[in-house]
Amino acid sequence: MYVGIDIGGTKCAVTGGRFDGRQIEIVHKKKIETPTDRTPEEIIGILADEVMSWDEEKTAVGISCGGPLNSQEGIILSPPNLPGWNHVRITEILEERLRIPAYLQNDANAGALAEWLFGAGKGKKNLIFLTFGTGMGAGMILNGGLYAGAQDLAGEVGHIRLEPFGPVGFGKIGSFEGFCSGGGIALLAEAMAREQEQLGRKTAYLLPGKRITAKCVAEWARRGDETAVKVFRTCGEKLGKALAVLIDTLNPEMIILGSIYGRCRELLEPAMRQVLERECLLGTYENCTIVPAALGEEIGDYAALATAVYGGKEWNISVQNWRNTAD
Structure with a gap:
């Protein structure tokens, strides 16, 4: 055992x-x-x-x-x-x-x-797993084995800067983790809600005394709240941008996305796919399956x-x- x-x-x-x-x-x-x-x-x-x-x-x-x-x-x-x-x-x-x-x-x-x-990647030789939870980290199976890097720091993709401005994640403004993590989604949602507030508009998930979370923003996005929908669309776009870099650089057979992606796939996938179709090399994207984690x-x-x-x-x-x- x-x-x-x-x-x-x-x-x-x-x-x-x-x-x-x-x-x-x-x-x-x-x-x-x-x-x-x-x-x-x-x-x-x-x-x-x-x-x-x-x-x-x-x-x-x-x-x-x-x-x-x-x-x-x-x-x-x-x-x-x-x-x-x-x-x-x-x-x-x-x-x-x-x-x-x-x-x-x-x-x-x-x-x-x-x-x-044990999960979605059985039998694959090259795959990337992204945590996409409280933070954003990656584990990589390359050429049939785990790749950890020289100092055990391979896969710290959350530190990649996607934009010069944006939510802070992994100690960096505009990082992949800043846009695509539980904490990052909450920060992005608050910034967008405050922007609407300055324009004299209310946002459903911005309530007095209530902490904004990725979960509550997702709930309001499913109800059709425009700002909440925009938050997840932005997150999906940044997810696609980062995945395009990983796909073109490492040419994996599969990318497995954990936690938030599994729970909010329908809110993230359309924008993610649009960016991937625009940004990726045709061959690398066509041959990479993107799925939620099977082990939940x-x-x-x-x-x-x-x-x-x-x-x-x-x-x-x-x-x-x-x-x-x-x-």
């Missing part, structure tokens, strides 16, 4: 899965709080105790966590959503406690592995398990099996 640990700012998920070389079956799952008054070592100990309470023999453990981190050495390096997690040697700690190999990946890379091994809201669980499977190299066997059995 493989073990997956998905580490978040307020909660962790510990998952156990049986992998037959082609599919994985989740047989254990537990959410565990990450209280701020506990040290990282104490929290990791709680996670390890949960795993040790399972009777099955364990093969490997995979950890999915927001960066920055060093996947080669298994060190978490002060993620902004994990105060106090400074230079935590998590794989070393877990290997000592569990007596099995431990592997670490950032959440975007782990998500790419999950969709490649459970991708964090599968991402951690995929990190364990990939680290143990069983993915070589499974990918070959998928190619051999492809229709």
Whole structure:
């Protein structure tokens, strides 16, 4: 049985899965709080105790966590959503406690592995997974393996500047994350609502004492509110602009879009497709399928398990099996 640990700012998920070389079956799952008054070592100990309470023999453990981190050495390096997690040697700690190999990946890379091994990207050799949630990051499977770059920083596409002005994301004005993330959509929506307010017009989602969120803007866009529709049209256009760069540069077979895209596809796709048709090389766009993540809201669980499977190299066997059995 493989073990997956998905580490978040307020909660962790510990998952156990049986992998037959082609599919994985989740047989254990537990959410565990990450209280701020506990040290990282104490929290990791709680996670390890949960795993040790399972009777099955364990093969490997995979950890999915927001960066920055060093996947080669298994060190978490002060993620902004994990105060106090400074230079935590998590794989070393877990290997000592569990007596099995431990592997670490950032959440975007782990998500790419999950969709490649278990989700929409099965059998593909070149794909890009975009988180498109609270932030915008990418995990890339290139030539049949995970590409992480020289310093584990490949895929930080959210930092790409799309426009000289616009919402701030990833610490940069007008960035891909500024336009295409939960926080970015909220910022864009507020800016557009304030502009309408200056013109003496009301915007449905701008309510006294209520925080603007991507979710509430989407709800009003579905009701036909003009400003909300414009917010998602703008987001879709910027998404298309960024995807065109990735498609023409890396020539992937597939791009898998997570979280917000899956929930708001109908609001984003028309504008995204218009830009892609205009901007992409004809051959690269025609041969790239763009789909929402197949693993949906459970991708964090599968991402951690995929990190364990990939680290143990069983993915070589499974990918070959998928190619051999492809229709």
